[in-house]
Amino acid sequence: MSQSASLSQIYLDANATTPVLPQAAQAAMQAMEELFGNPSSSHITGIKAKNLMEQTRQRAKVLLGTGNGALIFTSGATEGIQTGILSGLIKARETIEADKQYSILYGATEHKAVPNSLEHWNKILGLNAEIKAIPVDSLGNLDLKFIENEVPNALMICTMAVNNETGVYQDIQRLDKTIRQNNPNVFWMVDCVQALGKRAMSLCETSIDYAPFSGHKLYAPKGIGFVYIRENAPFTPFIAGGGQESGLRSGTENLPGFAALNVIFEMLIDHENSCFSNAEILENYRQQLVSSLTAAFPEIVFNHSFENSVPTTLNFAVPGFSSKELMDLFDAASIRVSSGSACSSKVTRSFVLDAMGLPAWQSESAIRLSFGPAMTQDEVNAACDRIQLAASALTHSCLMLDATQLSDDKTPLDGLVQLRGGASCTWIYADQKSKQALIIDPLPELEKRIDTLLKCQQLTPVAIIDTHGHADHHSGRVPLANKHLRQQACDYLGWPKSSAKLHIDGTEVEEITIGDLSLLKLDSPGHTDDSITLLLTSDTNKLQSATRFAFCGDTVLMGSLGRTNFESSSASKMFHSLKQLDHLIGRNTLLCASHDYNNEFTTTLMAEIARNPLLNDVLSERITENQFIKQKALLDANLNDEVGTEIMCGAYTSDCHKLAIKEYDATTLQSQLGHSDNIKIVDIREPHEYVLQHSLGLNAIATDGINVPMTRLVQFIQQHQADKNSEWVLVCRSGSRSLVVAQAMQRLGFNNIAHLKGGYALSS
Template identity: 70%
Template sequence: MHHTSPLSQIYLDANATTPVLPQAAKAALGAMEDLFGNPSSSHITGLKAKSLMEQTRLRAKQILGSGQGNIIFTSGATEGIQTAILSALIKAKASLDPNKQYSLLYGATEHKAVPNSLAHWNQLLEIGAELKAIPVDDKGALDLDFIAAEVPNALMICTMAVNNETGVYQDLKALDTCIRDHNPEVFWMVDCVQALGKRPLALAQTSIDYAPFSGHKLYAPKGIGFVYIRDGAPFTPFIAGGGQEGGLRSGTENLPGMAALNQVFAMLLAEQDSAFHSLSTLVDYREQLAQALKRAFPTLVFNHSFDNSVPTTLNFAVPGFSSKEIMDLFDAANIRVSSGSACSSKVTRSFVLDAMGLPAWQSESAIRLSFGPAMTQTEVDQACERIQSAANALGNSCLTLSSGEASADKQPLNGLVQLKSGSSCSWIYADQESKQAVVIDPLPELDQRIDTLLQCQQLEPIAFIDTHGHADHVSGRVALAARYLPEQTSDHLGWPEDHQITEIGARPAQAISLGQYSLVKLATPGHTNDSISLLLCSPQGEVSYAFCGDLVLMGSLGRTNFDSSCAKQMYNSLKLLHSLIGDDTLLCPSHDYNNEFTTSFAAEFRVNPLLNEVINGTISMAQFELQKARLDTHLKDEAGSEIICGAYTGGCSKAKVKEYDSQSLQLQVSQSPQLKLLDIREPHEYALQHELGTLSEQTINVPMTRLVQFVQEHKQESDAEWVLVCRSGSRSLVAAQALHRLGFNKIAHLKGGYALSDS
């Protein structure tokens, strides 16, 4: 499969790693081809290798201003951190007072490699010191008063020169004075990984004992680094063996890595044509990028002050958008950014921004844009242009409001949209013909997203309705109703008083019109005594969707252990709802703990034995009440997704769906012309980058927010061959598993997504 794109990559994730500079790569290759000798060998080939190694060490000393201090080459910063901590703690252990409680101090915004390593060696060496995080202020600066109070009892203090997420730098001179005024003997390590090439370093003029560095953060290959050891600081070899590096670090030296570092050092020292730019140029680049971001996203906030951060890092958040959404958007525009530390990419929020006391939404939505000192003006220009293109795509997809000509490109919204915040769901049903819409279970976190969608699509909301009084969050209904429907009178859930009376299943019911459709209110108490279900009925009287709140959840039933709950009522409500909608109507709950989007009674019968027994009449109301109470007791102390997974054994197991790689998919397409590709990226991603070469004619775009409507419209094609694709394969796998659960038996997905497809 050939995924073609006219856009070249703009790489703005330099704090995670950098490309190897051509000059450095050439030097590394030269070392492999010509200077391949072992530096420990005494013949000419070995002596030449050793000469290169010592030249690299000499240049490192010049750059760091290391004076009489040692420079030891390592595999990278993590090894340097272990070397420093092990050396300091072994020395400290030799003179511990058994009657004294000691501490190990580290910055609260430190890379996790540092506190994790401190904890590891503290335990292994049986020192028993207490690990304490040094607080920071809202600008990320370490609390000197805390250090002054705590450092007298500290065996070691670890700080950072430049933070990897925010670019915030510490005042090393002020730290030096504070630390040594209160404990001249404490061992001090400074993580200098992000400082190299971005901040002046004169280590011999400080009392820093240890400073680790990593080559791949500054255009050298991965697998090479070095650590500074102050003259006189204690040292214990972390790697013992053949005695290389003067017995300080054994193992045959990584000469190609050193050759690359040597070239990078030469450019830093400006001994030859340098790819690196001055501080003033880098500050100018940051300003251009910051202005482009603010033009593209007017509500954007920066998560750090430019006054005390290096110019090569911008950390920001866009209100109303998660970091995942912005990352996917930028990735579609071929801009590479990250959501924080690359070493913790699965973390959903930034502990660094939490430590700085920033609001939770900024921490959860943080994006890090970082570039290296070899960035060029051409790349900055391209990045600024690409950022604007990405923002335009959001506007065309009605995720932001944009003025002007692009409105003709907006896709009209007709049908059901599922929006999520965490595990909670909001539902919007729009009727394009009448330009009317209804919003069900609106979440305050999605207020801006809902508002933007309604305005952009020029939809007239007829009601904002909750399916019950939500215990786990405040409803966003009141604010939206006040904005759009100030004159409307309704009950406490938002159901309009101005409604009609209709019949459903020979029962009288209240209804409101939505274009040619009608939304019917059905009392379904149980989870709470005010719980309702809303049935969207076609002109022919068929129920298209049942918005059931927390009555039926994927793999479970709503809890009935609240004060306003009643299991007996739930028993009757389940029977009533099933009698009106049958096995196959899609249920749209207000929570989706397991990324399963939607369900039906038929799908639930396969995983939910209690529900099966209720509907099939094999359990009495009294028996149901007992079993439900038992389940609710089991769930009482659980949280998050465990609420669902703990209810029914196997209820959360995921189907193993078929996976294709690029080549096998291409072959399958040639053999099965009826196969359809389903691109589940959001419209803004698809618009920015959607060419699929020879497969484009067989591809349709159905974003995950519209997946429930896709299921409804293609129920009769559940036996067809569908292959889901997305950017990385993660979303397509989740969606494929959900569709398989709903009876799409031949569903598959493209493993690795577009990211690993042939280009």
């Protein structure tokens, strides 16, 4: 990646961290070069260092209106949170009465550092207080009535000035009044991390006892922060040692951090000589970004009100798109956003939005766009342009529809596509020659996407079918059928009544056609009485070799068998269905299940036999029907009913462990490519990511590789069943998806698979 390309990123994740302001970086460097003395030393070099530290402290006190309160420098907000919580709870412990139950309160939308710290110190100090979350309304406002009722019995209450995910701010004056009217003595900590530079503060005019801040959230380096302690508020040093900070916080002072903060504070105080914009300008920037996002994604939903949130944070969701998909789209356009709190980036939904009572899809699909007060108009203009570019690229994946681009600006779809909603799978098979499509197990949340895909690719569905009646979600079949197959007579699962009947090896099946292929319906009860398996084949007389895909619902899942303890289930019938499936399609046909709990995409009976002892026993005829029923009942009895909000549809018989994969970095891959003509590069990004990276000139490795999106991976695997010994190197944005895909392919017999560690992100 060229240096100029790497500089073209548009950074809109300021709530996670900010770049260091050039003036602050220069001040920090100067401090390291010239003011390197220890502030505790009495010589001139130490005195100059101490003067810088105290100058920074005084500016902070003026900026925050601390009055006679203390301001102690820390390593960051987390240390400040510990300092406040520990100080308050140690003092509160002195007032505890025996046999009386106390509580500790915190806002339900607090950063996890707060409740986690409360639980830790509550246990360590032996308080045994009940830790309670203060509810919020749909706007994110704390429930004052709850506080009125609960705070009289509370040892401590922790709230937040500005939320890190939504930018929602609390009315500190109303909170102050509510808290103190009901408990004048309770200790109150307010997380002010996201408020600095965005909300005016005069801490001495409140009864806040403790207020932590962090430098790296406002253009200072990481590793520097500070905490406000109200005058006469109890205090216990969190870090003891050499007695620095007047014995309040030991440890050699971070002079470069002070120097950087000093510049930041000076700019916040002196508006005339500052690069920070005022509230009016920041609000204008927000409106420009909102307009651009709305134009790019007409159905966008903002997850918070602009009336009670700072203008530098936008939290939104787009119907039909997961947060991961939007993250990848924006990142491909070199726009840096996040899916929520950076401290919980592996969490798939937002506890903040859940607490606000927003629908699950908004919580699961949320994107946070945030900028700092040093944002410029040029940066806003660039961001708006790039957002439009990102959205326009979605036409390449047919995820958005542009009537002017129907014929040329898209990646043609010919074959199988796997769409996901959580762990549930929808399968779409397209035949470009006949312009026909087949839709299997459509999810309701994917209805619009499927509809768009059909229109964009100009496909006509021949059938929309469920493999069984789903227990964990409503089917999206009926709405789609009403749009595209209104005249078709079918059964309640969507199988056309006009199908032909065939007998294959003594088994009755029904047949419809799509292009030159046959789709056969095979009854396969067990998971449910109505379970069916759909076989897509090029030759009904050679099913074992000619069947391309077997859509088996929840009969066989990756690493598991479908559960058989529903009212409509039968382990006995599953026993016979498994044997029949093995007899008809053999052990190398790709199985396409209704659920994929471990990101394994597809499987075969051969792959499952290798790790599923019960399935192996059935197909090897080492177990009787009655023995299978008993063993299956034991598996189902140990099955958790839910994973997150989903009913678990498979009884696991293996641990689905991940395989070790060969890894290249950019240097070793370039070297290997120079010495071998046999390496095949597969870029697994979605088409819109792929085209965006090319249009922006952000390709890290110049190769003749092919683009195989994860949504079309199963089609690729089917086409290359005879090419498993070639060396395939998988590449994606960060290396995470390529690793998952490599593990899935290796499990299916691709013996020479590798991936680019760190992806394009680390290939600059």
